[in-house]
Structures are given as structure tokens and as C-alpha cells.
Amino acid sequence: MIDIRQIRENPQIFKDGAKAKNFDVDIDKLLEVDTQLRENKNRLQDIATEKNNLGKSIPKLGESEKKPALDKLSELKQEESALNETIKQLQPDFDTLMLEVPQPASPEVPLGKDDTENTELRKWGEIPTFDFQPKDHVALGMALDMIDIERGVKLAGTRNYFLKGDGAMLHWAVLRFAMDYMIKRGYTPMAVPLLMRDEAMRGTGYYPGSEEQTYRMEKDELNLAGTAEVPVTAYHSGEILKEEMLPIKSVAMSTCFRREAGAAGKDTHGLYRIHQFDKVEQVIIGENDEEKSKKYHLEILENSEAVMQAFGIPYRIVNVCTGDLGRGQVQKYDIEAWMPSRNSYGETHSASRFYEFQARRMNLRYKTAKNKNLFCHTLNNTVIASPRVLISIMELNQNADGSITIPQVLRPYMGNKQKIEKN
RNA sequence: GGAGAGGUGACCGAGUGGCUUAAGGUAACGGUUUGCUAAACCGUCGUAUCUCUUAUAGGGGUACCGGGGGUUCGAAUCCCCCCCUCUCCGCCA
Numbered sequence: 001m002i003d004i005r006q007i008r009e010n011p012q013i014f015k016d017g018a019k020a021k022n023f024d025v026d027i028d029k030l031l032e033v034d035t036q037l038r039e040n041k042n043r044l045q046d047i048a049t050e051k052n053n054l055g056k057s058i059p060k061l062g063e064s065e066k067k068p069a070l071d072k073l074s075e076l077k078q079e080e081s082a083l084n085e086t087i088k089q090l091q092p093d094f095d096t097l098m099l100e101v102p103q104p105a106s107p108e109v110p111l112g113k114d115d116t117e118n119t120e121l122r123k124w125g126e127i128p129t130f131d132f133q134p135k136d137h138v139a140l141g142m143a144l145d146m147i148d149i150e151r152g153v154k155l156a157g158t159r160n161y162f163l164k165g166d167g168a169m170l171h172w173a174v175l176r177f178a179m180d181y182m183i184k185r186g187y188t189p190m191a192v193p194l195l196m197r198d199e200a201m202r203g204t205g206y207y208p209g210s211e212e213q214t215y216r217m218e219k220d221e222l223n224l225a226g227t228a229e230v231p232v233t234a235y236h237s238g239e240i241l242k243e244e245m246l247p248i249k250s251v252a253m254s255t256c257f258r259r260e261a262g263a264a265g266k267d268t269h270g271l272y273r274i275h276q277f278d279k280v281e282q283v284i285i286g287e288n289d290e291e292k293s294k295k296y297h298l299e300i301l302e303n304s305e306a307v308m309q310a311f312g313i314p315y316r317i318v319n320v321c322t323g324d325l326g327r328g329q330v331q332k333y334d335i336e337a338w339m340p341s342r343n344s345y346g347e348t349h350s351a352s353r354f355y356e357f358q359a360r361r362m363n364l365r366y367k368t369a370k371n372k373n374l375f376c377h378t379l380n381n382t383v384i385a386s387p388r389v390l391i392s393i394m395e396l397n398q399n400a401d402g403s404i405t406i407p408q409v410l411r412p413y414m415g416n417k418q419k420i421e422k423n
Numbered sequence: 424g425g426a427g428a429g430g431u432g433a434c435c436g437a438g439u440g441g442c443u444u445a446a447g448g449u450a451a452c453g454g455u456u457u458g459c460u461a462a463a464c465c466g467u468c469g470u471a472u473c474u475c476u477u478a479u480a481g482g483g484g485u486a487c488c489g490g491g492g493g494u495u496c497g498a499a500u501c502c503c504c505c506c507c508u509c510u511c512c513g514c515c516a
Contacts, residue, residue, distance in 0.1 A: 038473085045473065045485045052485090055496050056441090066496090073496065240433055240470090242451085367433075371452075371468075 001360040002101045004034060017104025020111060020322035030097040037090045044083045047076050099208055102327040103357040109331050112321025118334070119321065124305065125314030127338055132400040136341030137391045138270040141167055143402055144420055146394075147271065147387075158268070159260060159275045163387060166420040170393070170406070171278070171386045173413035175253055178280040178307050178384035182251035185303060187282060190252040192231035195222040200234040203362030205328035205354075212261040228252035229380045232283040237362035240373055246366060247286040247296060251383065254279060271387040272339075272346065280383040285364070288374040290355065293330075297353040300381040301333050304349050307384055310409045313392045314338040316345050328357035335382075340395040348389050351381035 007014050011027050018025050054073050110119045141147030146167025152160035163171050183189055201207040201223050206214065215224040225231060232252050241248075256279050267273035282303060284296045301317070308315050320332040329352045336345030359365070359375040367373055397405045403421040406414055 041485090042473065048485055052497090057496095070496070242433075367451085369452085373470080 001098055001357065002103065003356075003360070004098065007031065007101065008034065013104055014101055018102045020105060021102045021325050021327070022113065022323045023100070023102045023327060025100045025102065026097065027101070030094070030101070033090055033094045033097065037087065037094055040083050040087050040090070044080065044087070047080050047083070051076050051080070096208075099202065099361070100327075103330055103355065105322045105325055105329070106331040106353075108319070109325065110319055110321045111323075113323040115320075115324045117321045118318045118324060121317040121319050121333070123314070123316040124309065125312070125338070127314050128340070128396060130340075130398075134340055134395065134398055135402070136270065137394045140394050140398055140402070140404060141271075144404065144422055146170070146420065149270070156275075159273065161271060161274060161387075166414070166417075167387075167390075169414050170390060170410065170420070173406075173410040174311070174384055174386045174389060174393070175278055175280055176413050177310070177409055179251065179253050181307055181310070182280065182282060182303065182383055185249075187249045187251040190228075190232055190235075190250050192228050192252050192254055194225045194228075194231065194254055194257070195220070196225050196230050196234075197222060200225075200230050200237070200362075203234045203237050203364075204230045204358055205326065205361060206230065209327060213259050215257050215259055224257040225254070226258045227256050227279060228254035228281040229283060232281065233285070233358055233378050233380065234362050234364075236285065236376075237364050239364065241285075241364075241366040241376070243287070243366050243368050246376065247284050247292075250283045250285075252281055252283070254281070256385070270341075271391060272342075274387070277385055277387060279385040281380060282383050283378070283380045285359075286377045286379065287366070288356065288377055290377075293353055293355060293377045293379065296377075296379050297331070297333070297351060300379060301335075301351045304335055304351065304381055304383055308335065308337065308348075311389075311393060311407050313389070313396065315348070326352070328352075328354050330355050330357070333381075337389060337392040338396070339391050341391070346388070346391070348385060348392070349382040352379060354378045 002014065007027065008031065011031060015027050018027070051073065054069055054076070057069065110117065112118065135143070138147065138149065144167070145165050146163065148162040148164060149160075152162050179189065195217060198207060198221070201210075201214070206226070210226070214226060216222070217224065231254075232250050235250075236248070256277050258275060260273055260275060263273060282300050284300060286292055286296050305315070305317075315335050315337045318334040318336055320329075320334055325332055331353050333351040334347050335349035335351070337348040338344075339346045355377050356375040358378045364376050364378075365373045366376055393407065394404055397407065399405060399419075401421075403419050405419055406417060411417060
């Protein structure tokens with residue numbers, strides 16, 4: 001959410017910002033409602049003052065003076081309830097519009113209409129060539145009895161799968177390595193609830209907007225989080241933290257649930273786009289300081305790169321353009337991993353910087369040394385998401401005989417096994 | 424699922440109609456004392472919003488004691504509805 005005072009002072013920035021991000025929001029309408037609301041509220045305040053004064057004087061008045069005073073009072077009350085009625089009508093419009101105003105992107109974000117206009121910042125690693133006919137992860141996984149998509153679909157519908165044997169082991173190895181790495185970097189591990197109230201969804205910026213992407217438990221009015229970002233970022237919502245607590249760096253591993261509505265027919269093959277996966281996610285809750293936020297942003301990007309490098313996966317860093325940014329993001333770096341079967345890079349990570357946007361929505365603040373309450377800044381990034389990353393790992397490390405060499409760093413998590421082979 | 428208790432400021436916790444923004448305590452900040460640390464003592468210390476002024480500070484108004492409505496000249500305090508939390512019992516991983 002944006003500070004309404006900033007919108008009042010400089011509406012054009014927010015109009016342009018929304019346009020660049022492809023969001024449709026009526027700033028003029030918002031300002032109009034804001035003006036009306038303020039007029040009514042100011043008048044209401046004056047009435048309250050008058051009422052209070054009058055009320056206090058009443059016990060001191062003589063009998064003859066009491067009657068006119070009471071008459072005046074009931075007159076004021078009538079006007080008061082009329083104003084309240086108007087405010088009650090305007091307030092929801094105002095609140096709705098406020099939740100819709102996007103955070104303008106940072107100047108270093110490239111202008112663009114959609115993901116085709118994202119710009120590549122740099123690459124890491126060599127794209128391998130094979131001197132045999134390489135298989136894709138599905139063929140590999142089926143042959144090695146690691147992946148069973150058919151039965152996943154039988155039991156849970158399309159975009160569902162089983163991992164078994166070394167497939168399950170590899171999946172957990174990747175997650176555990178990522179978790180251990182982040183803990184070594186000083187991030188606090190968290191196990192989190194995933195059934196979230198609407199409030200948490202709104203606070204992180206997923207609502208309004210991503211309702212269609214989200215599984216909802218209608219009976220309980222709870223939402224199945226699509227990422228641990230929701231519980232971890234909202235963890236301190238509504239609180240006033242002490243400045244010395246910041247930055248709070250957390251890492252959580254969780255299952256992620258996504259409906260993938262509107263993606264029908266897209267990426268239907270294999271484990272790329274699925275309804276349920278596991279992810280290690282890093283979150284930083286920091287000070288209200290743009291320079292620090294940028295520093296943290298690079299830090300969380302580096303953390304993920306280190307993990308990708310440890311796995312030996314070639315990747316590139318993409319500066320996501322304005323049109324592909326979410327409502328709240330100031331800037332976003334995606335990491336895209338090389339996936340031989342797609343013959344392209346596929347998104348595996350998304351590092352976002354929000355400044356105050358999320359903190360304002362969830363009323364997450366801290367008290368400075370000067371006793372001021374400021375909204376925190378929030379950031380998050382994937383550390384690793386599996387099984388999507390298994391596509392790269394399996395396909396890149398396959399051998400001519402159909403076996404898969406396990407990356408060094410994952411072997412300790414797989415009983416020091418070096419290869420996954422047919423048995 | 425059944426029964427009960429409760430929701431007050433960063434935190435704990437008092438407060439059953441006006442003198443309460445709200446006692447007391449903790450934490451924090453400033454000061455006195457002090458070789459240092461600690462302790463003790465004194466002082467300051469809620470949030471939001473509007474407005475004024477000798478305008479990165481101060482003054483004033485208003486609202487806020489879970490949310491919404493009501494009674495009343497006046498409500499944290501009384502009434503109604505809702506939400507949430509906790510405890511006990513039952514069932515159970």
C-alpha cells in the first residue's frame with residue numbers, strides 16, 4: 001500500500017507507475033473519494049468538539065438554560081449521523097482503491113510490456129553439449145523409477161506427481177542443502193503454518209489479485225499459501241519492533257500450493273508447472289532505508305546464486321521489466337536455470353524488493369532511536385524450489401547409459417551415493 | 424464437538440458511568456550519583472488523523488481500551504450482535 005499523502009502530492013508518479021506495470025487503477029477517482037472523505041471527517045471532528053464542550057457544560061447550567069443546550073445537542077447528533085452515513089459509504093471505496101495502487105518500479109527497472117522484455121544482467125556457467133542423445137527429466141525419471149506422473153494424475157488430477165526412491169531423496173537433498181546453507185549464513189529457520197487468513201494474503205499483496213491462483217478452504221475461510229513468504233513476512237504484522245531487532249533474516253521450507261489457473265495447456269509436460277511443490281524461501285524484514293534494502297536485495301540474490309553454483313547449474317540473472325512486476329514489487333531479479341530439454345533458461349527463483357509496500361498493508365513497524373515509528377522494508381527470494389530445479393539437475397548430470405551423476409554437495413544427503421542408476 | 428474464561432498502551436497488568444490516555448510494573452530514553460559495571464533516585468515515554476504556530480520542533484482538536492451497533496448530557500466501564508484467544512472435557516495424529 002502507498003501512503004495516501006504521497007499520492008495526493010504527486011498523483012502523476014503513481015499514474016505513470018501503474019501504467020508501466022500494466023495495472024489499471026483510477027487515481028483520479030481515489031483522490032476524489034479522498035477529498036470527500038476528508039471533508040466529511042473534518043466536519044465530523046468539529047461537531048465532536050462542539051458536542052464535547054456542550055456536554056461538559058450541561059451539568060453546570062441552570063434549569064432554564066438546559067433545554068436549549070439539549071436541543072442544540074440533538075441537532076448536532078443528527079448532522080453527525082448523516083455524516084457518518086456518508087463516510088460509511090465512501091470508506092470502502094477508498095480502502096478498495098488504496099489496495100489497488102501499485103508501487104512504482106525503481107528507475108533501474110527496464111520498461112517493458114511483459115516477460116519478453118526482461119533484460120539479462122549476467123550469466124553463470126557453461127551450457128553443456130552432449131555427445132549422446134540426452135533424455136528429458138521425465139524420461140530419465142521414469143526409467144530410473146524416480147518420478148511417477150501417471151499415478152499422480154490418477155489420484156490428484158493434472159499437474160500432480162509422485163517422486164519416489166532416488167527421486168524423493170534427490171528432492172529432499174536439494175531442500176536440505178539449501179536450508180543448511182542459509183542457516184550457516186545466519187538466517188533463522190522457521191517451520192510455518194500455510195493455511196492463511198485473508199488478512200495475511202492481503203498484507204503480503206497477494207490479495208486482491210491472486211485469488212484465482214490460490215486454493216481456498218471455503219469452509220474455514222482460509223487460504224493455502226502459495227509460498228512461505230506469506231507466513232514469514234506477516235509473522236510480525238501489526239507489531240512495532242525494536243530497531244535493534246532489524247534486519248530480521250529468516251528462512252523457511254514449506255510446501256507451496258498453486259492453482260495455475262489461466263495456465264491451462266501451458267508447460268504441461270513434466271515437473272515444470274505443477275500444483276504442489278516444496279520451496280526454501282528467504283525473507284528479510286529490514287529498516288526503512290532504500291540503500292539498505294538494495295543491499296539486502298543483492299544479499300538474497302547472492303545466497304541463491306551460491307546454491308545454484310554449488311549444484312553446478314548454469315543460470316542467468318534477469319532484471320524483470322515493469323510490465324512483468326507484481327503490484328508491490330519495486331524491483332525483481334529472477335534467476336533462470338538452464339534446462340536442456342527446454343533448450344532455454346526456465347525461471348527457478350524470484351528475488352523481490354518491496355520497500356514499505358507490504359509492511360504498510362500489514363502494519364509492520366519499528367521504533368527508531370528517535371522514537372519515531374516507521375514501516376519496515378521487506379524482501380524475499382527463493383533459495384531453491386523443487387522439483388522444478390530437479391529438471392536442471394537431472395538433465396544436466398545425465399550420462400550416456402541413462403544414469404545420473406549426483407552433484408558433490410548433495411551426496412551427503414543421499415547416503416554418499418554418487419550416481420542414480422537403474423537397479 | 425461440549426463447557427467455561429477472557430480480549431486494555433512495545434510488554435505485563437489495574438481499572439464497573441464523568442476528576443482516565445487510562446494506576447502500577449517491565450523495557451526504552453535523558454539526568455543525578457559513580458574508578459568501571461551494576462544498583463539507587465529523579466524525569467520523559469501510546470497510536471492515528473486533522474489543524475495552528477516563531478514550522479525536520481512545539482501547541483491545540485478528534486478518534487482509538489478486539490470489531491460493529493445501542494443506552495446516556497457523558498462509556499474502557501451498562502446492553503445487543505460479531506470476531507478472536509485461552510482453559511477444561513471428549514475425539515485424535
